[in-house]
Amino acid sequence: MTAHAAAERTDAERVVAERGATAPIAPPPPTSAPLSVTRKFAPTELAALRRRAIFECGKWDPQFADHGVLADYALVLTDDAWRELAALAEQLARETLAAERELMQRPELHGELGLPRAIRAALSEAHALGEARGAARTMRFDFHWTSAGWRISEVNSDVPGGFIEAGGITRIAAELLGLAPCGDPTAALADALAAATPAGGAIGLVHATAYTDDRQVMVQLGRALEARERRTCLLDPTQLEWQDGVAHARTEWFAGRLDALARFYPAEWLANLPRRSGWRAFFRGSRTPQANPGSALLVQSKRFPLAWDRLTAPLPTWRAMLPETRSPRDVDWRADPAWLVKPALGRVGEEIGLRDVVEPKQWRAIARSARWSPSDWVAQRRFDALALDVHGERAWPCIGVYVIDGRAAGIYGRIARRALVDAEALDVAVLVNRSVSSSPSVSSNRSLLSNRSVSSNRCEQVNP
Numbered sequence: 442m443t444a445h446a447a448a449e450r451t452d453a454e455r456v457v458a459e460r461g462a463t464a465p466i467a468p469p470p471p472t473s474a475p476l477s478v479t480r481k482f483a484p485t486e487l488a489a490l491r492r493r494a495i496f497e498c499g500k501w502d503p504q505f506a507d508h509g510v511l512a513d514y515a516l517v518l519t520d521d522a523w524r525e526l527a528a529l530a531e532q533l534a535r536e537t538l539a540a541e542r543e544l545m546q547r548p549e550l551h552g553e554l555g556l557p558r559a560i561r562a563a564l565s566e567a568h569a570l571g572e573a574r575g576a577a578r579t580m581r582f583d584f585h586w587t588s589a590g591w592r593i594s595e596v597n598s599d600v601p602g603g604f605i606e607a608g609g610i611t612r613i614a615a616e617l618l619g620l621a622p623c624g625d626p627t628a629a630l631a632d633a634l635a636a637a638t639p640a641g642g643a644i645g646l647v648h649a650t651a652y653t654d655d656r657q658v659m660v661q662l663g664r665a666l667e668a669r670e671r672r673t674c675l676l677d678p679t680q681l682e683w684q685d686g687v688a689h690a691r692t693e694w695f696a697g698r699l700d701a702l703a704r705f706y707p708a709e710w711l712a713n714l715p716r717r718s719g720w721r722a723f724f725r726g727s728r729t730p731q732a733n734p735g736s737a738l739l740v741q742s743k744r745f746p747l748a749w750d751r752l753t754a755p756l757p758t759w760r761a762m763l764p765e766t767r768s769p770r771d772v773d774w775r776a777d778p779a780w781l782v783k784p785a786l787g788r789v790g791e792e793i794g795l796r797d798v799v800e801p802k803q804w805r806a807i808a809r810s811a812r813w814s815p816s817d818w819v820a821q822r823r824f825d826a827l828a829l830d831v832h833g834e835r836a837w838p839c840i841g842v843y844v845i846d847g848r849a850a851g852i853y854g855r856i857a858r859r860a861l862v863d864a865e866a867l868d869v870a871v872l873v874n875r876s877v878s879s880s881p882s883v884s885s886n887r888s889l890l891s892n893r894s895v896s897s898n899r900c901e902q903v904n905p
Contacts, residue, residue, distance in 0.1 A: 475522030498609030555785030603853030790863025
């Protein structure tokens with residue numbers, strides 16, 4: 442390779458080349474931590490964070506059951522770590538879109554992905570009706586710091602969550618601590634949608650209107666779009682009317698053609714709607730740009746890796762970063778603790794089969810489902826995710842990096858008190874400091890991978 446060609450390679454491609462693109466990564470254990478935890482917020486600061494989260498950021502549900510979901514501290518990445526994560530996520534996004542495009546041309550592989558029959562039928566119609574048009578493509582890659590370095594557990598390529606937490610709430614935490622946020626995915630998505638529509642254009646914000654946590658995301662996105670001179674309409678998918686592949690809103694508060702759609706409604710739920718709602722246009726034949734089109738479900742499926750060897754797309758970064766993934770039929774996951782199981786279309790960490798983490802009753806229910814319907818599940822080799830010492834308590838972080846229109850756009854941080862990041866995990870701001878060790882806001886003895894205080898546990902960490 443010439444010096445000029447080497448200079449043209451991205452940071453992510455160099456990482457993959459160094460680690461090996463086709464074999465499992467086995468580098469020596471890292472010697473320094475890229476992630477630290479700040480001091481705790483003072484009670485008045487935490488109260489202000491919660492109040493501003495509700496009234497400035499529109500997070501109307503800062504509690505889960507009877508406890509708050511906002512962590513009273515933040516996590517801090519080194520600047521080099523953030524650059525590495527951003528480069529890896531951007532390369533993963535390029536590979537993901539290439540695989541999605543190829544899968545759209547390979548309907549014979551869709552049955553391998555655990556998609557509902559009605560959705561497979563809708564996708565198969567794209568050959569005759571054309572693919573649904575995409576815009577402002579948005580995805581989030583969930584990274585975990587392990588004994589072997591960064592690994593990913595999945596991509597949320599359909600309707601990734603965490604926009605408010607990764608944007609406004611992280612900005613407030615950065616102000617309190619004097620550190621820098623990694624970005625704002627709500628602003629980035631609004632910019633991308635504005636770029637895809639004319640000034641004064643109308644954008645439909647499609648979501649499950651009965652769910653507060655979905656509504657709040659769309660309300661905040663709507664405000665950001667209106668600040669960019671775009672009109673918005675909050676609606677559910679049954680309030681759309683499709684005319685020759687163009688979406689129109691039919692509501693009491695807005696009626697007319699829409700120039701784009703932003704969807705915060707899981708694609709697999711669409712198949713539960715009446716056929717007369719026209720939901721199939723999310724998967725084929727739509728001339729209205731969508732963020733994201735229903736085809737994103739092809740790579741959202743946890744069974745996506747089972748199709749890799751039959752694709753021409755090489756996927757080197759995926760192969761390097763994701764643990765080995767198999768059909769539950771092909772490994773003895775019930776007897777071998779090195780494996781976990783997860784549903785192909787699971788979200789929010791639901792039904793993750795970690796035998797030594799979940800309650801025995803829950804494990805038995807998960808194992809029964811995976812045994813009875815293995816085509817709807819996947820087995821994945823567990824990695825050694827390292828617990829973080831958070832002011833004397835162990836906790837497992839997950840760093841969800843957004844990529845919007847090909848560019849890294851911020852981080853949704855979550856941290857759990859057990860080796861499973863699910864609905865009970867805390868939302869935690871993830872900030873960047875160019876000199877973490879010298880910052881008074883960062884506790885230098887609260888880091889991952891300290892030889893004196895390391896907690897390792899094979900786990901899988903999944904976010905919505």
